[in-house]
Amino acid sequence: MDLKLSNKLALVTGSTKGIGRAIAESLAAEGTNVIINGRSQGVVEKVIEDLSKKYPQSAFYSAAYDLSVEKERQALFQAFPEVDILVNNMAIFNDAKFEEIGLDEWRRYFEVNSISGIALAKFYLPKMLAKNLDGRIIFIASEAAIMPSPEMPHYSMTKTMNLSLAKSLSRETVGTTVTVNTVMPGSTLTEGVESLLASLYPELDSVEERSRAFMLNNRPTSTIQRLIRPEEIGNFVAYVASPLAGAFSGEALRMDGGLVPTIF
Ligand SMILES: NC(=O)c1ccc[n+]([C@@H]2O[C@H](COP(=O)([O-])OP(=O)(O)OC[C@H]3O[C@@H](n4cnc5c(N)ncnc54)[C@H](OP(=O)(O)O)[C@@H]3O)[C@@H](O)[C@H]2O)c1
Known part of the structure; x- marks a missing residue:
């Protein structure tokens, strides 16, 4: 299928690894030009070389740029004043019990996971609307947005916010070809999740053993009983980013391997 994405310009935040990198790859495979983002110049350049x-x-x-910092966001806007596709993918997560999470940590999660995406959408959406050429904003939330993760209450809260924001922003696009949507991946084997598994199961030696234990004990409702591969999410996001997916608007799109046990 030709996704009609060639020669478009996409910004994928947090695209040096994991799901972000997979999205960048799926878009690039369709001929999209991609802005690679992460916090370290050296890492970003290595990804670009590969x-x-x-x-x-x-x-x-x-x-x-560290997109949780306003000054760095302004530098990004100066360097890239317009994009056709914005994928707000970057986010932080770690396991923590509610009683252990201080208010400053709640604020940090709100800044990094929510405010950064709000600021980027605020800057790029008006330009997409003025151009009216299949502009796309896609938030990468999580199944935790609708089924809060017991080991990550702070993270889950920020992911629920993505859904509300994308729906609100979709109302700004009425009558145009621009869309705003959210994709909700289930547990996916990325560098970030490998660290999470190591912190949950330090007594197990390999990623395979930890993944198995995690699916069995922490994600028992998953029907596929395996971690999702980043490229599975990447390919779906590329489709949602394409002009072929113009009828998705304000949707919360699930790709969670059956993890959420409800129909909607
Ligand atoms: N993996 C899962 O199971 C899963 C499930 C559902 C949803 N998600 C969502 O999918 C997205 C990606 O998750 P992931 O597992 O792929 O994460 P990951 O492996 O931890 O990668 C995170 C990416 O974000 C970048 N990053 C982190 N903080 C940043 C900042 N302040 N400014 C710019 N870039 C920053 C990192 O780049 P540098 O380290 O190079 O700066 C890296 O490229 C997140 O929104 C996450 O909530 C993940």
């Missing part, structure tokens, strides 16, 4: 070899038809641009 992807340029793999996807010679696409151009990659470096955006080494």
